[in-house]
Amino acid sequence: MAKVELFVNGRAVTGEAEDRTLLVHFLRENLGLTGTHVGCDTSQCGACVVHVDGRAVKSCTMLAAQASGSTITTIEGLSPNGELHPLQVAFRENHALQCGFCTPGMIMTSVDMIRRHPNGLDEATVRDQLEGNICRCTGYHNIVKAVLDASDKMGKGAVKAA
């Protein structure tokens, strides 16, 4: 068994897990954070994407023990004060989700994508960077729209703040 100490969604948590426990299973089963999903077993679908120390990581590619000491943000922690993150708003306003299963991973990936592209995004880049997230419902059309929309709005916000 491994001792796991994490800072998850602003809260310090500790727990024990089998050495082989993946971070996604620790989040779901030990912490009850079921917003992070498992859609495959080959790290392809991206339904399990969370942020580890601020970067998007497929939480099925990491052991819980490996993550120990890290700061984790899951979909549940994206809007800590109850106010939706601009990407959550954009997904709703652009109808970028249907069944909702891939959505948490899509949003967490997209938040990181926008962070890495402070000067904005174009359609080709968004499509390319969504390579690690599979959606079976939307055909990606509205997901791409939502990411571009949020990137736009967040960019404008940043300019204003500066």
Added chain:
Amino acid sequence: MGVEGIGARVLRKEDKRFITGKGRYTDDMSVPGMKHAAFVRSPHAHAKITGIDVETAKKMPGVIGVLTGAELKADGIGNLICGWMIHSKDGTPMKMGAWSPLATDTVRYVGDAVVIVVADTKGQARDAAEAVDVSYEELPVVVKTAEALNEGAPQLHPEAPGNLIFDWDIGDEKATNDAFAGAAHVTKMDIVNGRLVPNAIEPRATLGVYDAGEDHYTCWTTSQNPHVARLVLSAFYNVAPENKLRVIAPDVGGGFGSKIFIYPEELICLWASKKTGVPVKWVADRTESFLADAHGRDHVTHAELAFDKDNKILGLKVQTIANLGAYMSLFSSSVPTYLYATLLSGQYDIPAIHANVKAVYTNTAPVDAYRGAGRPEASFVLERIMETAARELKVSPAELRRKNFIRTFPHQTPVIMNYDAGDFDATLDAGLKAADYEGFEKRREEAAKRGKLRGIGLSCYIEACGIAPSAAVGSLGAGVGLWESAEVRVNAIGTIEILTGSHSHGQGHETTFAQLATERFGVPIDSVSIVHGDTDKVQMGMGTYGSRSGAVGMSAVVKALDKVEAKAKKIAAHLLEADEADIEIKDGDVRVVGTDKSLPWFQVALAAYTAHNLPSGMEPGLKEGAFYDPSNFTFPGGCHICEVEIDPETGVTEIIQFVAADDFGKIINPMIVEGQVHGGLAQGIGQALLEGTHYDDTGQLLTASFMDYTMPRAQNLPSFNIMTTETPCPSNPLGIKGCGEAGAIGSPPAVINAITDAIHNNNLTMPATPQTVWNAIQAAK
């Protein structure tokens, strides 16, 4: 309140929980004492089981139970069945082989479940499953659709000699032969529609809970139709009587048909919960989904289309072998018959059609309905052969279609369907204009200058949704009626709950169904809630598949709303001392037309429940239920146009534009409809370009993960150019046709027609991967 009523682009009520991680899917459910299951599955495609040794596994850490098919049988649990009876052309009933939920003596595909292990943790269950020792004696294997009927092919089921499940036909063979005899031109084609794996992103899962105190079962499951699940689990598999079994399908992460069927795992987990005394949860991993979810399509077809000297169609002949896999899944027999061959007339006036379908067993996963279910196969046959005929006849593919369009309705086809309405010129015109079809040759020349092969392809599809009049499907062999139910409960303060037998697994019913009540009573959409997916809450319903929730499910809601409205008007007339006929309900008020007399909506509701002052003899309350049985199928249709550019050096296809002009009849929420079209197109284009299911000759599934099976990703697809025309459906009260599957039905032939146009080689199988396309380019040189 027009902004929230019918036709409004209302944002989804259900979104908040999904975007904040608060969705509740089956794997998110947890009950006290819950344990985890793993299945031991056959590693062989065909083998005799000569022994099952569970002793080592039973002693492994955390193991609570290791159960076999023999124990399941001993407890009286029934075999899995197909619920749609097809009769062969000689009148004999289809030959259904026995499908034991856990195999006892023979396994027939890789993934066939043999043993269930229940343990404290998922890891322990898997470890113990590895320790179960099943001895097999391997048998010869048949995998390929076209080989199943060969003389000497390995036999799967003693009940089905020669692996032939049924040999069925439709249409008039003699009339068709006569039509061909007078033909000026006949186009002939061999067409393969490959096998697909549905791959909803949420894997199938179930949690079975037996309550010994009440002798009652609860089944959480990833189902598109919880009531059908309960019916089948009770009536056919003998798990428990319906009143002792609650089925809950909570948030479900996509279905696409694959979650219609009742699989072995749900019923085994229910049984295992009683057997072990603990709640049992099972969640498929992705490879299990690939192996053991019902697959789609898998047809091998020969088609011939006859024309007269004016290029009018005289007749169509189709022979199809449909691979149903190793066992007959729940609705498998209906897919290559009444959902396929009845659509072979397409948008065209074809005087004579004859189709023969042979359904066969092979040592592969069962095949059943997958988005479109039969209609994509029909549309692929007809739209490929139409495009091919146009090339042979050296006429415009668009004009050949137009020349043969049906223009008067109702139109009786030679293959059962009676089209009630349509305007195929309208969708063709809209598509051609949006795609600038006329300007294509210039674009082809320009691309050629850059060394690229450019092509354009059309598809004018029709499909049938809103399945279906119960008596009609009953006469065709369906084991169930295909009506839908609704209950509208107006609460005492005027808020509304709509209980529907439809199930939403991404379609947005919590929004669109609420729009109906908002439209009717002018109440804010937030005061309307949709209740679905739980047999303890909702009256019997038939569920969601075949694009039926709008045409059938909403029609049931409309019927219930009619009754509520009628009663509310009676109450209001009484309270306002007016004539019932003068009452109107609008913008949240109940008024006497032409006067200033009115009551707020909630006061009428309150009056119904206080019952202090109701019309004489009226029962208190404001709650009405309805069952709606459709009078016909609905017939969405449209025109899809794909334009591609191919790099002849690499065979890589790029979709330059994809236009879809669809007629879905009346639309309740355009935003939702567009989303349905986008998703359908992605699945259809996925089939055309990317998705291939490959078994090797020993029956091992080579494409059993997302590393091997190419799912469409964002970078594989373009943004779509979609539009709708509107010919209301006369067969249901809202005029709805259905939109869930059209994208997947219309798009594959459009893509393949475009590629074959670009490379000047019509011999191309799906998926048109770069290698396939490159080879076809070389072959054409």
